[in-house]
Amino acid sequence: MTFSRIGGTGRYLPERVLTNADREKIVDTTDEWIRTRTGIEERHVATDDEQTSDLCVNAAKIAMADAGVDPQDIDLIVIGTTSPDLLFPNVATIVQHKMGIPACAAFSLETACSGFIYAISTADKFIRAGDTKCALVIGAEIITRLIDWEDRNTCVLFGDGAGAVILQPSEEQGIMSTHLGADGQYKDLLYYPVGVSNNLAAAGVGDSRIMMAGNEVFKVAVKTLASIAQTALDANNMTLDDVDWLIPHQANLRIIQAAAKRIGMPMEKVIQTVQMHGNTSAASVPLALDVGIRDGRIKRGQTLLLEAFGGGFTWGSVLLRY
Ligand code: UT7
Numbered sequence: 001m002t003f004s005r006i007g008g009t010g011r012y013l014p015e016r017v018l019t020n021a022d023r024e025k026i027v028d029t030t031d032e033w034i035r036t037r038t039g040i041e042e043r044h045v046a047t048d049d050e051q052t053s054d055l056c057v058n059a060a061k062i063a064m065a066d067a068g069v070d071p072q073d074i075d076l077i078v079i080g081t082t083s084p085d086l087l088f089p090n091v092a093t094i095v096q097h098k099m100g101i102p103a104c105a106a107f108s109l110e111t112a113c114s115g116f117i118y119a120i121s122t123a124d125k126f127i128r129a130g131d132t133k134c135a136l137v138i139g140a141e142i143i144t145r146l147i148d149w150e151d152r153n154t155c156v157l158f159g160d161g162a163g164a165v166i167l168q169p170s171e172e173q174g175i176m177s178t179h180l181g182a183d184g185q186y187k188d189l190l191y192y193p194v195g196v197s198n199n200l201a202a203a204g205v206g207d208s209r210i211m212m213a214g215n216e217v218f219k220v221a222v223k224t225l226a227s228i229a230q231t232a233l234d235a236n237n238m239t240l241d242d243v244d245w246l247i248p249h250q251a252n253l254r255i256i257q258a259a260a261k262r263i264g265m266p267m268e269k270v271i272q273t274v275q276m277h278g279n280t281s282a283a284s285v286p287l288a289l290d291v292g293i294r295d296g297r298i299k300r301g302q303t304l305l306l307e308a309f310g311g312g313f314t315w316g317s318v319l320l321r322y
Helices: 020-024 031-038 052-067 091-099 112-128 184-189 214-235 253-263 281-294
Strands: 003-012 017-019 042-044 076-080 105-109 135-141 161-170 175-182 245-248 303-310 314-321
Touching: 003 052, 003 112, 003 175, 003 281, 003 314, 017 020, 020 031, 031 253, 052 091, 052 135, 052 161, 076 091, 076 112, 091 105, 091 135, 105 112, 112 135, 112 161, 112 175, 112 281, 112 303, 112 314, 135 281, 161 281, 175 214, 184 214, 214 253, 214 303, 214 314, 245 253, 245 281, 281 303
Parallel strands: 076 105, 076 135, 245 303
Antiparallel strands: 003 161, 017 042, 135 161, 175 314, 303 314
């Protein structure tokens, strides 16, 4: 049986860092409020001349070097993002061109904060079907371009970044299961009010902002992240004792803690990066994965449970042997 397995990882965060103290200068907020309500201390914010594809390229180069693969080896690019360079061509083709990757399947998908989980789940299926030998999978955002810097409800939360993974076929166990889900009835709790077929002429993108009923999103996020973790374990006849690391979407430390508590996962086994990165939407899970690998906590052979939740609502999990 062929599995898909992670051959290498990489991450890129824009150099510009904004601390909570920087935020205090812009809106009516405090470092204390941001830390106690979200856990966030700082976040990286792209400069005007950086595009999402640039973040992707920087993360991808590191992941490819880690896996020992060249641009010629890549035959699938899948990118989860809500903040592509352009509406079309899709950002994966822009990354392909910038990196000199030969013609291959390249597409992006927009499932908000679950973007990377959807992307890696899709690539896993391509590999197991025998269609792909080397997939470049990325979660990337310059989500701060969609923020109103004067809206304190959201401007303290988000940050930019990209995390990349090389996924390859293997006879050794890699990805064991993927579970994806969505429920469109929650659209009005978290959305961006401008799209191509909706409001584009009436309100330019620059005049709009992310709309979020934070408190209600919080409650559904905790319940969903807890229940999808359990679903993944049940599907594999595993318990939490079998999992070395939980790598959840990094939106809010209190959400991560509450979801972990619900399923009985000790926080020592949860990778946490929200403090340094803020909520980077589709980039948050691959960024946290790479942080855990590079700082030596995550080791080859260990079992990882990745999970995410975001606008839509969308959600998903990936259980894998690293
Ligand atoms: O990425 C996936 C989707 N996103 C999420 O999962 C985010 C989910 N939600 C959250 O993380 C939290 O709900 C927030 C961090 C957004 C808000 O935390 P909260 O504990 O739910 O606060 P709240 O919305 O209940 O607001 C409490 C108060 C309000 O004041 P009043 O109405 O009680 O007087 C807000 O106006 O805090 C106020 N507030 C702020 N105060 C200082 C909201 N933002 C700020 C701020 N600084 N930045």
